[in-house]
Amino acid sequence: MVKYVLKRIVMGMLAIFILASVAFFMIHAVPGGPFDADSTEMSEEAYRNLEAKYGIDQPLYKQYWMYMTNLLHGDFGESLQYTGTSVADLIGRGIGATARLALCALIFSVVVGLTLGISASLRPDSGLDRFCTALSTIGVSLPNYVVAIILMFVFALKLKWVPVTGLDSYKCYFLPVIALSLNPIAHLTKLTKTSMIDALNQDYIVLAKAKGMKKFRVVCLHALKNALLPVVTYVGPLISSLMIGSFVVENMFTIPGIGKMLATSITMRDYTTLTGMVIFYGVTVIVIGIIVDLVYVLIDPRVKYD
Amino acid sequence: MHILEVEHLRSFFTTDNGVVKPVRDVSFKLESGEILGIVGESGSGKSVTMFSVMGLLAKNGYVGQGRVVFEGKELLHIQPGEDWVDLRALKEQKEEYEKKLEDIRGKDIGMIFQDPMTYLNPILTIGFQMSEGLKRYFHLSNEECRKRNIEMLEMVGITNAEKRLSQYPFELSGGMRQRVMIAMALNARPKLLIADEPTTALDVTIQAQILELMQELKEKIGMSIILITHDLGVVASMCTHVIIMYGGQIMEEGSDMDIFYHSRHPYTEGLLNSVTTYDEKTKAKRRLEPIEGSPPDLRKPPIGCAFVDRCKYAMKLCKEHEPPVMQLSDTHSCKCWLCNPEVTALKEGK
Numbered sequence A: 001m002v003k004y005v006l007k008r009i010v011m012g013m014l015a016i017f018i019l020a021s022v023a024f025f026m027i028h029a030v031p032g033g034p035f036d037a038d039s040t041e042m043s044e045e046a047y048r049n050l051e052a053k054y055g056i057d058q059p060l061y062k063q064y065w066m067y068m069t070n071l072l073h074g075d076f077g078e079s080l081q082y083t084g085t086s087v088a089d090l091i092g093r094g095i096g097a098t099a100r101l102a103l104c105a106l107i108f109s110v111v112v113g114l115t116l117g118i119s120a121s122l123r124p125d126s127g128l129d130r131f132c133t134a135l136s137t138i139g140v141s142l143p144n145y146v147v148a149i150i151l152m153f154v155f156a157l158k159l160k161w162v163p164v165t166g167l168d169s170y171k172c173y174f175l176p177v178i179a180l181s182l183n184p185i186a187h188l189t190k191l192t193k194t195s196m197i198d199a200l201n202q203d204y205i206v207l208a209k210a211k212g213m214k215k216f217r218v219v220c221l222h223a224l225k226n227a228l229l230p231v232v233t234y235v236g237p238l239i240s241s242l243m244i245g246s247f248v249v250e251n252m253f254t255i256p257g258i259g260k261m262l263a264t265s266i267t268m269r270d271y272t273t274l275t276g277m278v279i280f281y282g283v284t285v286i287v288i289g290i291i292v293d294l295v296y297v298l299i300d301p302r303v304k305y306d
Numbered sequence B: 001m002h003i004l005e006v007e008h009l010r011s012f013f014t015t016d017n018g019v020v021k022p023v024r025d026v027s028f029k030l031e032s033g034e035i036l037g038i039v040g041e042s043g044s045g046k047s048v049t050m051f052s053v054m055g056l057l058a059k060n061g062y063v064g065q066g067r068v069v070f071e072g073k074e075l076l077h078i079q080p081g082e083d084w085v086d087l088r089a090l091k092e093q094k095e096e097y098e099k100k101l102e103d104i105r106g107k108d109i110g111m112i113f114q115d116p117m118t119y120l121n122p123i124l125t126i127g128f129q130m131s132e133g134l135k136r137y138f139h140l141s142n143e144e145c146r147k148r149n150i151e152m153l154e155m156v157g158i159t160n161a162e163k164r165l166s167q168y169p170f171e172l173s174g175g176m177r178q179r180v181m182i183a184m185a186l187n188a189r190p191k192l193l194i195a196d197e198p199t200t201a202l203d204v205t206i207q208a209q210i211l212e213l214m215q216e217l218k219e220k221i222g223m224s225i226i227l228i229t230h231d232l233g234v235v236a237s238m239c240t241h242v243i244i245m246y247g248g249q250i251m252e253e254g255s256d257m258d259i260f261y262h263s264r265h266p267y268t269e270g271l272l273n274s275v276t277t278y279d280e281k282t283k284a285k286r287r288l289e290p291i292e293g294s295p296p297d298l299r300k301p302p303i304g305c306a307f308v309d310r311c312k313y314a315m316k317l318c319k320e321h322e323p324p325v326m327q328l329s330d331t332h333s334c335k336c337w338l339c340n341p342e343v344t345a346l347k348e349g350k
């Protein structure tokens, strides 16, 4: 087990090395430099100075070598866009907002999705079941910018219950969290319902009842624990994608998260920030992957890694 | 006193291919402290009968009619409906019955199932699963549960009991899982034990050991047992009261003497003739004359006698009319036209 985790960490580091290299070269393969847009107002000399300052005048392999050695020390370099700010600081500034939103959306979608899924599995063909089916179908197909626009229009502009943008008060969280959660709720409801129906039909449920276990315990312990495996498989990647932050939602609600930052760094050709963020995403995905594997072992003793 | 009375029980399953009727008017009474054997080929409705009584029918299964009385208390009473299709009412009655049984199952009535591979929860430890009932009904502490579980596992012949408690079902062999299930059911010292082919998965030595244990507990705590099996040898050595089931109906019922020495039903005769014997000389198992043919389709059971298609004495009458249950003595009854004196008189007159 420990050996497996260590192996996963080493593999993860290797993956990040490759990812960093690919990101570095791909970004440098794109024509145009970071200071191109301003070059008309800049003298040739100032331009050269800037390039020298950030090492952009060096040959590519040297830039790569520098970048990688710095990376090993946990240094993503300095942002090309905001002079004097390190990429790590920049990510640190954005991650707070994104993480808070992600956590709220995660808890909200897991609680709602599981509750709906379990209830629907207990009463097939009831009104609630049909509602869940409708919700899953709509939630899966509606893109979140549409949801965001509708929510914004109804609750912020018309009813004025909550602010339109920003993340200053707790009220600001409602709309972006709902916009982020609708799709996960749709998936989780459907997934939970299917795997609960399957679990409830198993023989071990009959034995649990025969032992005299009350219905609540039969459903919420004997069936749910078995039904949770496919749910965990979905929740892992969900956490990663929420942590990466949503371009769309963060942009629409003007939330200073890292999703918005990524968008800006692309348009501004901010190489260092961009590579830094790609690596940050890679690390997030890999770490969460390892955690999900560990959770698997906790839930299902039959899962063995070697 | 009767510990369990079942009257006119009918159960059915709704399926995509129509309604399956595996229990068709089954009645029996179980004397407190006796061991009742229910025998019949597979598919004759033995399991479904007991599942109905325990309120454990699958989602698509319903009791359509019947009365169940446990220790003199009426638990279920469903009058025969106009037809069997008022599912909503039956569903409500089913849920109500299941709720009523929640406090009886596991404590007063224990059940052992046929298939050891699927009935244990795959992701909970043996110890956890064994303790659940003890905690619910006897409020034992973890330590007390552990002691009791170890004792019980040793009684059913499991070595290394302490270690087994922290293992999961997939780490145990089929025979061991079956014994765990038996230990689990006996743990609460139920008044009635329903054992659905409990030893089919076990080898002969362990089978004997388990049966002995069941008998011992029966004496010690006055437990009554319903033993479902297709092994007539086991019935002969254990049971004092025997029911022969076929096609969802009771064909013959009587004491062990009635069934083994004075059987009257052609199906019982067939079963007795097909007993697997063990040849001392060749050390080979030998099956004598199995009954030809296969059990009836329970979606469209025969109008007359359920056994008519395979019976070597079948008459025209048997095809057209269902034979009534004939009471042959205080203990012995038989559902066959041949037991009807008028029919035999007619036959002989011919």
Ligand SMILES: Nc1ncnc2c1ncn2[C@@H]1O[C@H](COP(=O)(O)OP(=O)(O)O)[C@@H](O)[C@H]1O
Pocket (backbone or CB within 6 Å): B013, B014, B015, B020, B022, B040, B041, B042, B043, B044, B045, B046, B047, B048, B049, B058, B060, B061, B298
């Ligand atoms: N959930 C179900 N749905 C439909 N048919 C069922 C279901 N469970 C059992 N049956 C049918 O009921 C009949 C009797 O089964 P059972 O009581 O298990 O026989 P046995 O005497 O071998 O225990 C079989 O024909 C089986 O196919």
Ligand code: SF4
Pocket (backbone or CB within 6 Å): B265, B266, B267, B305, B306, B307, B308, B309, B311, B312, B313, B314, B315, B318, B323, B335, B336, B337, B338
């Ligand atoms: S009633 Fe007729 S068919 Fe049925 S067992 Fe008796 S003789 Fe055979």
Ligand SMILES: [Mg+2]
Pocket (backbone or CB within 6 Å): B043, B046, B047, B048, B114, B196
């Ligand atoms: Mg059976």
